Amino acid sequence: MSVAAPLVLRVGDEPKLTALVRSSTVEAGLAQRARIVLLAAQGLPNAEIARRLGVSRPTVIAWRHRYLAGGVSGLGDLERSGRPSVIDDAEVVVATLTAPPESLGVTHWSARLLATQLGISFASVARIWREWKLQPWRRETFKFSTDPELDAKVRDVAGLYLNPPDNAIVVCIDEKTQVQALDRTAPILPIRPGLPEKATHDYLRHGTTSLFAALEVATGKVTDACYDRHTHAEFLDFLKRVAKAYPRVKLHVVADNYATHKHPAVKAWLAKNPRVTMHFTPTSGSWLNMVEIFFGIITRQAIRRGTFTSVKDLIAAIETFIDGWNERCEPFVWTKSADEILTKAHRKKTSNTRH
Numbered sequence: 001m002s003v004a005a006p007l008v009l010r011v012g013d014e015p016k017l018t019a020l021v022r023s024s025t026v027e028a029g030l031a032q033r034a035r036i037v038l039l040a041a042q043g044l045p046n047a048e049i050a051r052r053l054g055v056s057r058p059t060v061i062a063w064r065h066r067y068l069a070g071g072v073s074g075l076g077d078l079e080r081s082g083r084p085s086v087i088d089d090a091e092v093v094v095a096t097l098t099a100p101p102e103s104l105g106v107t108h109w110s111a112r113l114l115a116t117q118l119g120i121s122f123a124s125v126a127r128i129w130r131e132w133k134l135q136p137w138r139r140e141t142f143k144f145s146t147d148p149e150l151d152a153k154v155r156d157v158a159g160l161y162l163n164p165p166d167n168a169i170v171v172c173i174d175e176k177t178q179v180q181a182l183d184r185t186a187p188i189l190p191i192r193p194g195l196p197e198k199a200t201h202d203y204l205r206h207g208t209t210s211l212f213a214a215l216e217v218a219t220g221k222v223t224d225a226c227y228d229r230h231t232h233a234e235f236l237d238f239l240k241r242v243a244k245a246y247p248r249v250k251l252h253v254v255a256d257n258y259a260t261h262k263h264p265a266v267k268a269w270l271a272k273n274p275r276v277t278m279h280f281t282p283t284s285g286s287w288l289n290m291v292e293i294f295f296g297i298i299t300r301q302a303i304r305r306g307t308f309t310s311v312k313d314l315i316a317a318i319e320t321f322i323d324g325w326n327e328r329c330e331p332f333v334w335t336k337s338a339d340e341i342l343t344k345a346h347r348k349k350t351s352n353t354r355h
Contacts, residue, residue, distance in 0.1 A: 007040035007064055014041070016072050033075040036063045087120055092128045096136060108136040147283035150345065154338050156279050157254055157288050161217060161334035168250035170217040171242060172291040175258075176299075177230045179318075181206040181308040188307060199305070207311040211298075211318060212238040214245075214253075215291040220329035222294060224322050226315045232263035239266070243276055251276045256286040290332050298322070 009017070020026055020034035032053060039049045046060045053060075066074045095114060100106050106113065111129065115122040129135070147153065164170045182203040189198040210230040214223040223245050227234040243251060255261045257280055270276055281288040302321040308314040 006043035007037060007067070009037070009041050010071050013072055014038070020072075020075075029077075030075060033063045033066075034072075036060055037067045037075070040064050040067075087124050087128075089128050089131070092118065092120075092125060093132050093134065096129065096134050110137070143284045145282045145284040145345065147285070150282045150285075151338075151342055153280060153282040153285070154288070154341050154345070157281055158334070158336065158338040158341060160252055160254065160279060161290070162337065164217065165250065165252065168252055169246045170252045170254065171214045171223075171246075172217060172254045172289050173212070173214045173239070173242065174256060174286070174289055174291045174295070175230050175235070176211040176213070176295045178208045179211055179303060179314065180208050181311045181314040182306075183309050184307050197305070199307075206309060206314075209311050209315055209318075210234070211295075213291055213294060213322075214238075214242045215294050215332075217290060217334075218331055220331040221326050222291075222322050222329070224318070226318060230260070232260040232265055235260045236263075236266050236269055239269070239276070243273065249275070252279060253277065254279045254281065254289055256281050256289055257283055290334070293332055294325075298325075 017034040017038050021031055021038065023031065032055070035053060036049055036055075036059075039052065040046075040060070044052075046057050046064075049055075049060045050057045063075065092114070095118060096109055100109055100113070100117075104113070111125040112122045115125045118125075160170050183206055184200045185202050185204060186200045191197045209226045209228065212225045212227065212230075212234065216222075223242050225238050225241055227238075239253070242253070253276060255278060260266070261278070261280070270278060286292060298318070298321055302317055303314075306314070306317055308317065
């Protein structure tokens, strides 16, 4: 039996072939062909290469010849014979953007359902969705503000963030209401190598508290208090606490349009304390209040995954987190001007047609 001579690699091909073998992203078939060529270059017989790689001897011979004829590029797949598949991408895109028939009883297309409807493969639909960045399974929310003073309020609040008044303090105030003291029904299993932290899906409720917080825009420092309720009385009491925390200085307070923030008792106190000025975000625009950012952080880092056997434990955890926050806090940086916000907030008219 004749033994094939060692395959002579082209100059510079060995590093390329080695990279194909080691790559975790190339197709398995291409990596295997590169192995065949490298083993052949080492002088191994075709039968031995076939045995090591679990392929047939004719396969080894075929890829040796393909390499000799075309180098590394010759190891790729050849175009298949026969009539090429004809799939109209535009038809798939239009179908995706069109609501499914009511008879199907679904709200949006899945790749498999649309493929069946159009008589093409699931893989084709998935490919076209990737190319056109179509994701029918996703939904995002939006809200248009109907506040007649939208422009004025946005300019007022954004102006406070970007150009705060001299010798004054700007704070953002809001309530995180009905924070639940939840206790898991079994001890939490801690994180381990290869395993995330685990907690039971059910829990015991031990009451709620309402967290009031005032975020100082210039520093990120938070003044807080927890109350059993969240009426105008609690808001006024907290407002007095904030005013006491910043004595003898003009205080500008950003708040949303919650009714308790505009209660007659609050207005009366503000009239007696002119150094405190309220600034309200637009209706459906509470995202302009930067303390909401802090509420998101404390929820993720201290509340959502916590275990609390009582409201007292919950409040203690909140206070501990805020104490640590104030030691390491940095200000949130507001970057959007009022003009940039309002450009997106106002919908452009597409037609003057009256209906």
